[in-house]
Amino acid sequence: MKEMTTGILTVSELNKQIGDLLEIRFDLLWVEGEVSNLRRPSSGHLYFTLKDEKSQIRAVIFKSPSGSKAFRNNRLPLFELEEGMRILCRGRLAVYAPRGEYQLILDSAEPRGTGALQRAYEQLKLRLQAEGLFDPLRKKPIPYLPRKIGVITSPTGAVIRDIISIAKRRFSSVSVVVSPVRVQGASAAGEIVQAFQDMHAFGGIDVLILARGGGSLEDLAPFNDERVARIIAASTIPVISAVGHETDYTIADFAADLRAPTPSAAAELAVPDRAELKLRLSGLQTRLAKAGRRKLLQDQERLYLHQERLKNPQRLIAGFRLSLDDRGERLLSLVKERISREKQNLPLLSLHLRQAGPLGMVRSSRPEIDILENRLNAAIRRFFQQSRKAWALQATLLESLSPLAVLSRGYGIVRTLPHGRIVRNADVLSPGDSFEVQVFRGRFRAVVERIFPE
Amino acid sequence: MAKEKFEEAMAKLEALVRKMEAGEMTLEESLKAFEEGVRLSRLCANRLDEAERRVELLVRESQQLTVQPFPEHGGKDES
Amino acid sequence: MAKEKFEEAMAKLEALVRKMEAGEMTLEESLKAFEEGVRLSRLCANRLDEAERRVELLVRESQQLTVQPFPEHGGKDES
């Protein structure tokens, strides 16, 4: 205002002031129109005219400086603009001072109308598919038993009620965190993206459900939004999409890790049935205990069998004892036999010895000696007999011849003394001589008295 | 324990039980498997028996995230 | 003893039993085999007893923790 009152403006000053005014006034605006005169110079920026039945305005969409199509960069259309396409654009009004022209500098554009929307949907789907965003390999497994389920949906209405009640019914202890978003309208996609970010920031969410009831293609636009698709794909938390009804597939559905036909189905997919799990677990527990015990039992049986088969050597020992005894007895009987055989032989030999011994000779010799003795005696006695006989004969003969026989008839023989000479002549004697006279029986001595010579 | 996910624990438990039932383990392996099975089973059971349950609304207040009870639905849930 | 595994002991016992059944052992061998057999058998039995005690303990524990409490928790959930 101060400047306006200071006087005359240069064109440049004017254009600058218009520019300032317009840019402040139309800093952020939404405009809907039809694309025409679409040009894409080598710079890569898009130039076109946005028009309706009565009017038209020039528009430009600058290529993002990084060249990427990250959804945080607002400048990028998520679909290819085509001639005649109806779009809803967001941007601001800018004045190009050198020419004194104004135009829209757009940072986003959304298709409008069924045709455009369908077209954009297909374009986006093809592009993201080509990028590999829907690659099954990228899909994260849905946790079997989440502790906390994040639900991104409208906080009012049947969808969230259904999800909560199904989750509670199936698994009473599961927690639910609801991130409230609008599920349709221009800001819905942005809210959804924010909700994803919040959920990740909040932490502790095991699975996310992005849910919405069914609707027209236009109603579902946020779920076909590239930013939503990308935030789903980039989510580190597994995402179950549950948008619309069974036949409707949104880009979000393709990007999600799992697509549920309905929100209720999503809840069922996210939350397992606790009773079923308990049953399964207790089944496993039972089988575990059974298998453990069976193994023990089997091993016990095995061991018992082995123990049964473990041969006690006592039988072997008993056998050995028998054969040992047998041998011992055989040995004993053999040695006894041996000794007794010799014992039988020895007395026989002893008997033979005694019989052959000197006693026989002694007995037979004794009579021989007796006989010889007898013969000896006989011989000597015979000798004596013979000798006596011979002697007796001579003695008898001598007796018969004895000169003394006459003496029996009374004769006597006179003998001198002491010479004993037979006296035949008396003169051999002298008186006084003694003489001896032998008569038949005896002798006598006498003295000569007188001699009578003849 | 907290790190081991329920489904992993269940899967392990199931595999373990199946392996034990196949009966080609040694006693020691069997025992270890059994012990592990009991541990897994307990873990799973604990998990199933966890009592905490909340339904909350995540709200963003001046760049800070907080949770509030989800009141509307609480009343609805009881019905 | 702790180092000798049940399966190994069982295998040894079985081999021993088979050898004894073949019956071509001397008395001393037979005695030694029997002694070893008894030792192995005892070892195995001890191992089984231990294992059984362990299994029963674990089963009991896990039953106290998981199977018995179920109705309680069920009750809690309902209240």
Next chain:
Amino acid sequence: MAKEKFEEAMAKLEALVRKMEAGEMTLEESLKAFEEGVRLSRLCANRLDEAERRVELLVRESQQLTVQPFPEHGGKDES
């Protein structure tokens, strides 16, 4: 004595018996053979006694430790 194995002693004993049965021994040889036989027989018997005592000890020990618990388990399993 400890070095002479039972089987060897038994074999010697049998050889001795056979030799005596062949009957070509002198009385002195017979006696010596018998003496040796008695020695071997006593040795064998001692060995058998030792063996039996050992076996009985082992059996008694193993019955106290392992065989008695089995019927219990059997009973348990059936109940």
Next chain:
Amino acid sequence: MAKEKFEEAMAKLEALVRKMEAGEMTLEESLKAFEEGVRLSRLCANRLDEAERRVELLVRESQQLTVQPFPEHGGKDES
């Protein structure tokens, strides 16, 4: 005497008896032969007695040491 073996003594005795039975000995020879025969016979008898005593001693000894325990075991085995 210890050096003269039983069989030799028996053989000598037998030869002696045969020679005596042939009857061509003088009384002195016969007496000497008889004396020797008696000596041999006595020697043999002593040897046999010794042998018998030895055998009985050995048997008694071995019975005290080994045979007495047998009936016990026998009884055990049959029961």
Next chain:
Amino acid sequence: MAKEKFEEAMAKLEALVRKMEAGEMTLEESLKAFEEGVRLSRLCANRLDEAERRVELLVRESQQLTVQPFPEHGGKDES
């Protein structure tokens, strides 16, 4: 006397007797022969007596030592 053998004495005695019986001896010769005959006869008889006594002594000795125990053993063996 000890040197004169029994058989020689007998032979002398017989010769003597025969000579005496031939009867061509003088009284002195006869007497001497008789005397010698009696001596020889006595000698022979003594020799026989001695031999008999010796034999009986030996037999008695050997019976005391060896023959008496035999029946005992015989009886034992038969029982």
Next chain:
Amino acid sequence: MAKEKFEEAMAKLEALVRKMEAGEMTLEESLKAFEEGVRLSRLCANRLDEAERRVELLVRESQQLTVQPFPEHGGKDES
């Protein structure tokens, strides 16, 4: 006298008797011859008596020494 042998005396006596029978002796001769005859005859008789006595003595002696023990043995043998 000891020197005069019985046979010589007998021969002298016989010669004397024959001479006396021839009868050609004086009385004195005859007496002397007779006297000598008587002496010789007596000598012979004495010699015979002595010899007989000697024999009897010897016989008796030998009976005392050898024959007397015989009856005992004889009795023994017959009994």
